[in-house]
Amino acid sequence: MVKHIVMWNIRGPSDGERVLSIARVKTAFEALRGKIPGLLHLEIGVDRSGVDYACDVVLYSEFEDQAALDAYASHPEHLRVRQELEGLRVARHQVDYAA
Secondary structure (H helix, E strand, O other), X not given: XXXXXXXXXXXXXXXXXXXXXXXXXXXXXXXXXXXXXXXXXXEEEEOOOOOOOOOOEEEEEEEOOHXXXXXXXXXXXXXXXXXXXOOOEEEEEEEXXXX
């Protein structure tokens, strides 16, 4: 199994618009459940700590193997979500590891 963790900071011209953008990210990735072969588990978390060094959103996902994760990267549904959310992120951090 491969675990894929991605964290983002999200932009927004105001706090209210940033909150809406965070909700868009959460909803868009949750919609991938059941649509990606080899994707075993997916959850999205929104930061509650409010500390200045925290990321806004985290994606935690598990894939059957590296091949499934590689296929996810170019899957049409994943690419659609990436395009839909284009321009919302300020920063992105990623860790992939075998479990």
